[in-house]
């Protein structure tokens with residue numbers, strides 16, 4: 001069997017701690033599937049759709065069914081305060097969807113902050129023996145290209161599309177030492193997006209538990225990190241390096257023009273009217 005030579009001289013494909021950065025052309029899909037198919041894995045996928053964000057579910061789910069882990073067992077867990085508004089989307093064999101009724105909040109910051117805690121609980125109380133891998137994804141997004149087993153790893157982070165290739169001093173880390181999310185100017189590897197986190201369920205449990213505790217301490221001290229749970233996530237990954245990093249192919253933004261080094265956009269945040277969809281400014 002011959003192997004394709006995968007070269008992407010135009011992008012960085014490994015981190016300084018030798019974790020792969022996943023770009024189109026750097027992996028062989030056939031080999032990836034050969035590894036994971038035989039393990040008959042289940043990929044749990046959490047998505048929060050509180051308040052008007054429930055309207056994003058239809059496109060999210062329909063495009064996921066065309067692109068996300070096709071021919072794998074996928075179990076979506078939809079957290080929402082509006083279970084009746086969850087659209088009926090036809091799922092392919094091997095795929096399931098569970099709606100989890102969740103209390104809403106009148107502050108969007110509170111909603112994103114509480115994701116860590118709710119994922120922690122879901123894993124502890126349910127997923128730990130039911131799924132091998134988990135992804136937590138933003139709902140205000142669509143899939144435009146294939147996303148499969150190449151994205152699997154022990155603990156998986158994603159390069160934020162707004163900051164990849166930027167120098168560290170441009171990263172919007174939390175800079176106030178009073179916050180548990182504080183990162184010093186001379187520290188930090190990348191700026192990771194909070195919209196896509198993944199990995200083995202036990203490893204993501206550790207991440208969500210740690211971030212939730214740090215969020216609790218901040219709350220106690222009446223400080224909210226500049227980018228809420230994303231700030232704490234970045235702090236976590238500073239000391240617990242991701243074993244795999246997804247390129248911005250896996251977290252793009254519709255309003256951004258596609259540069260030449262982005263060969264395929266797999267998942268992208270749609271353009272939304274913040275004033276219209278969020279419960280508060």
Ligand code: UDP
Nearest residue numbers: 048049050051053108111138139140278279
């Ligand atoms: N979210 C929600 N309802 C809200 C605000 C946020 O369900 O009123 C969830 C939703 O899953 C969303 C995620 O929290 O994708 C992150 O918030 P948002 O996408 O608004 O943040 P951004 O990606 O714009 O920074």
Ligand code: MN
Nearest residue numbers: 138140195269
């Ligand atoms: Mn979003």
